[in-house]
Amino acid sequence: MAVKVLKPGLSTTVQDLGRPGYYHIGIPISGGMDRFALRCANMLVGNKEGLAVLEAVFMGPELIFNADATVAVTGGELPPKVNGEARATWTSFKVKKGDVLSFDFLKKGARAYIAISGGIDVPVLLGSRSTYTLGALGGFKGRKLAEGDTLKIGKGRGAKEGRSIPEKLRRGPGSPAELRMLPGLYWHRITADAGKHFLDDTWKVAPEADRIGYRFKGGRKIEFVDRVPPFGAGSDPSNIVDACYPYGSIQIPSGTEPIVLHRDAVSGGGYFMVGAVVSVDMDLIGQLQPHTPVRFVEVTMVQALKARKDRAKILEKIRNIT
Amino acid sequence: MKTRYSYGGDEHIFVECDEEMSLDAFFKSLSITTAVKKAKIKGVTEICPANASFQIKFDPDVIKPTDLLKELKAIEKSAGKNKSKLKTRIIEIPVLYNDPWTNETLMKFRDRHQDPTSTDVEYTARINNLDGLDGFIKAHSGAPWFVSMVGFVAGLPFLYQMVDRSRQIQSPKYLRPRTDTPKLTVGHGGCFGCIYSVRGAGGYQMFGITPMPIYDPNQKIKYLKDFMCLFKPGDIVKWKPIDRAEYDATVIAVEKGKFMPRVKDVTFSLEDFKKDMGGYNAKLMGALNGR
Numbered sequence: 001m002a003v004k005v006l007k008p009g010l011s012t013t014v015q016d017l018g019r020p021g022y023y024h025i026g027i028p029i030s031g032g033m034d035r036f037a038l039r040c041a042n043m044l045v046g047n048k049e050g051l052a053v054l055e056a057v058f059m060g061p062e063l064i065f066n067a068d069a070t071v072a073v074t075g076g077e078l079p080p081k082v083n084g085e086a087r088a089t090w091t092s093f094k095v096k097k098g099d100v101l102s103f104d105f106l107k108k109g110a111r112a113y114i115a116i117s118g119g120i121d122v123p124v125l126l127g128s129r130s131t132y133t134l135g136a137l138g139g140f141k142g143r144k145l146a147e148g149d150t151l152k153i154g155k156g157r158g159a160k161e162g163r164s165i166p167e168k169l170r171r172g173p174g175s176p177a178e179l180r181m182l183p184g185l186y187w188h189r190i191t192a193d194a195g196k197h198f199l200d201d202t203w204k205v206a207p208e209a210d211r212i213g214y215r216f217k218g219g220r221k222i223e224f225v226d227r228v229p230p231f232g233a234g235s236d237p238s239n240i241v242d243a244c245y246p247y248g249s250i251q252i253p254s255g256t257e258p259i260v261l262h263r264d265a266v267s268g269g270g271y272f273m274v275g276a277v278v279s280v281d282m283d284l285i286g287q288l289q290p291h292t293p294v295r296f297v298e299v300t301m302v303q304a305l306k307a308r309k310d311r312a313k314i315l316e317k318i319r320n321i322t
Numbered sequence: 323m324k325t326r327y328s329y330g331g332d333e334h335i336f337v338e339c340d341e342e343m344s345l346d347a348f349f350k351s352l353s354i355t356t357a358v359k360k361a362k363i364k365g366v367t368e369i370c371p372a373n374a375s376f377q378i379k380f381d382p383d384v385i386k387p388t389d390l391l392k393e394l395k396a397i398e399k400s401a402g403k404n405k406s407k408l409k410t411r412i413i414e415i416p417v418l419y420n421d422p423w424t425n426e427t428l429m430k431f432r433d434r435h436q437d438p439t440s441t442d443v444e445y446t447a448r449i450n451n452l453d454g455l456d457g458f459i460k461a462h463s464g465a466p467w468f469v470s471m472v473g474f475v476a477g478l479p480f481l482y483q484m485v486d487r488s489r490q491i492q493s494p495k496y497l498r499p500r501t502d503t504p505k506l507t508v509g510h511g512g513c514f515g516c517i518y519s520v521r522g523a524g525g526y527q528m529f530g531i532t533p534m535p536i537y538d539p540n541q542k543i544k545y546l547k548d549f550m551c552l553f554k555p556g557d558i559v560k561w562k563p564i565d566r567a568e569y570d571a572t573v574i575a576v577e578k579g580k581f582m583p584r585v586k587d588v589t590f591s592l593e594d595f596k597k598d599m600g601g602y603n604a605k606l607m608g609a610l611n612g613r
Contacts, residue, residue: 232374
């Protein structure tokens with residue numbers, strides 16, 4: 001079975017739960033930016049949670065099916081249509097051979113996850129089907145989808161129509177979006193005042209926001225503690241001897257605009273970091289549109305682990321109803 | 323050298339071996355990460371050595387962050403006793419300095435540079451008191467470099483020259499990063515050299531270009547068939563200055579699958595190196611050239 005891409009959308013890529021194990025040579029984990037939504041989409045169509053799906057940013061693709069399948073669309077509110085007829089999000093529906101899947105305008109969020117029963121069957125590279133476009137690696141020929149591409153679909157029976165995830169179990173960012181972060185890494189480089197207003201200020205998502213990282217602007221400039229630059233670091237007070245960047249780490253080049261690295265992160269570099277966004281809130285970043293107001297909220301490791309447990313419980317609930 | 327531990331969110335532990343760069347800090351990072359790899363700690367998913375630090379990614383559902391922290395500190399203690407000996411390899415990389423492609427790119431981004439009136443090589447030569455292009459090439463390619471980290475993007479090596487600190491080339495990053503860098507540009511920022519494995523954004527000074535690919539996701543290039551990235555931390559690199567004719571010939575040889583880089587296995591001893599850097603580097607060159 002296969003689907004053909006009639007229109008690719010803005011930036012639609014094949015993603016699964018990612019490619020861990022190669023970050024030490026600069027190959028990032030990749031995979032769905034909103035992993036929660038990706039898992040849900042797969043569960044709705046009766047797939048294993050980690051099968052490859054399509055991640056569509058801001059705008060949906062248009063696809064034609066050459067066989068029957070079950071489909072579900074989760075994540076941002078990007079309403080699907082079959083042959084022009086509306087279908088619900090977060091709910092499984094059937095498509096028949098010859099049907100065209102298209103999308104209405106994005107109502108909420110930033111990224112939709114389109115699961116097809118059987119999963120997108122691109123070759124597995126270094127253990128994953130995810131696309132890492134910067135390295136032209138994985139996914140469909142290492143790139144975003146283009147008109148005329150044909151995607152192979154794996155074998156799968158497909159769940160029945162109408163399987164749905166209740167609204168209270170879905171998750172998206174509020175406004176302002178609150179991103180919980182654990183201060184650390186090079187937090188000691190900034191003054192106590194700067195640390196305070198970094199957390200007090202409301203930031204806005206900048207237009208430079210993609211799978212590598214999200215940039216934020218609008219907060220006050222960050223002041224640094226004086227120092228003699230360490231050998232090899234560089235003269236700017238925000239420079240460090242080039243080091244690894246954790247996923248979710250928050251760097252602030254020259255103290256102006258924070259950047260949170262995401263699934264296609266650059267694996268290292270020479271900018272200091274004030275800490276990292278906790279793992280469960282990485283999904284929320286994937287759903288932020290430019291100009292969305294954002295606050296960084298300080299948490300402890302204990303709180304971060306609690307948030308992780310709470311998330312695991314919600315996923316378990318969803319597993320039981322799908 | 324004081325080791326500093328920090329959590330990076332709930333899935334990383336970040337360890338700074340030293341605030342400043344040195345071969346000692348690099349070897350400390352390499353020996354601890356090698357020991358962590360051997361320890362096969364359950365729940366550890368990524369082990370990333372860097373120039374003077376390293377990072378461990380883990381699954382906190384499998385191992386408690388506090389437990390992993392304890393294990394790492396214990397490993398640091400025992401790994402510190404190891405002699406700094408390294409079984410590694412030396413790789414010769416041909417480079418066309420002052421090439422037309424990086425020159426064209428650097429002219430496009432002159433407004434982002436410290437000195438818009440000269441090229442990156444001219445500027446770096448001047449601030450390091452080197453005698454123009456020739457003096458620069460001599461200093462840059464005269465002594466080998468350690469791959470002290472691989473990353474930023476897939477397969478990109480950070481390089482640290484194996485000379486006394488007083489002889490190390492230092493050059494700031496661009497004032498504002500470029501949006502473009504030719505693939506296989508030989509760059510430099512702070513005290514680190516690099517090779518851009520893919521085309522893309524970058525902030526390092528641009529000195530030249532190598533005809534030899536170092537990353538191939540399709541694994542069609544003969545010497546990248548085993549793995550798509552050439553470099554590992556701990557590799558030693560020796561630049562070989564080439565002219566335009568040799569550059570063109572090498573590009574064709576790579577395309578035809580006839581080019582193999584010159585690579586030799588060597589054992590590196592940090593103690594012996596520190597006793598006589600010049601003599602030790604001469605021995606490494608001897609090994610590379612089969613003498």
